Amino acid sequence: MPEDDLKWMRLALGLAEQAKDQNEVPVGAVLVRGGDVVGQGWNSPIAHTDPTAHAEIIALRQAGETLQNYRLCGTTLYVTLEPCTMCLGALVHARVDRLVFGAFDRKSGAVTSALSLLDVGHFNHQFAWQGGVLADECSALLSDFFKMRRAKLKQLKALASEDLDQKV
Numbered sequence: 001m002p003e004d005d006l007k008w009m010r011l012a013l014g015l016a017e018q019a020k021d022q023n024e025v026p027v028g029a030v031l032v033r034g035g036d037v038v039g040q041g042w043n044s045p046i047a048h049t050d051p052t053a054h055a056e057i058i059a060l061r062q063a064g065e066t067l068q069n070y071r072l073c074g075t076t077l078y079v080t081l082e083p084c085t086m087c088l089g090a091l092v093h094a095r096v097d098r099l100v101f102g103a104f105d106r107k108s109g110a111v112t113s114a115l116s117l118l119d120v121g122h123f124n125h126q127f128a129w130q131g132g133v134l135a136d137e138c139s140a141l142l143s144d145f146f147k148m149r150r151a152k153l154k155q156l157k158a159l160a161s162e163d164l165d166q167k168v
Contacts, residue, residue, distance in 0.1 A: 001133065005100050008078040009102055011040070011078070013080055015042040015055065016042060016043075017141070022044065024042065024044050025043045026142060027042065027081045028040075029042070029056045029059040029078065031072065031076070032075060032076050033067075033072070033075040039058075039063030039066060041055045041056070044058065059077065071095045073095045075096050076100060079102070080134075081101060081138065082104050082113055082131060083110055083111060085110040085117065093125075099128070099129040102131075102132070102135050102137070111129055111131065
């Protein structure tokens, strides 16, 4: 595995931590061209009240601004979770050259897990991809986040039940 892939995925993991700190699903993305970060982001649909505010979309938007172009040729996107259908479509339209992701997403991953959209062959742009880079770390971050979220929900339900018992 190229050392650069590990370096950039570690940066994406740091961005995913920022999402977690904001109580967003912890996914981070970094878009690189020529060894420079041109865009980065983390999931923030709650904070932005925007269902499209996935880490990949935010990184693509920032790169478009940075490069003053909606075509992002010569770039590689590093993201901690396999992209969904929306994000994969955005990568195609942006003409990203390469995708590197960490954890596989069995429920909604559109590259290889739930769907294999790049294999369909009808897109006007194709790109290389590599999955599973720092997969254990990326998966653990997501698993821990959802475990914590379920525990908080269980605690809230218990408190609500306790409150209801006191009123009866």
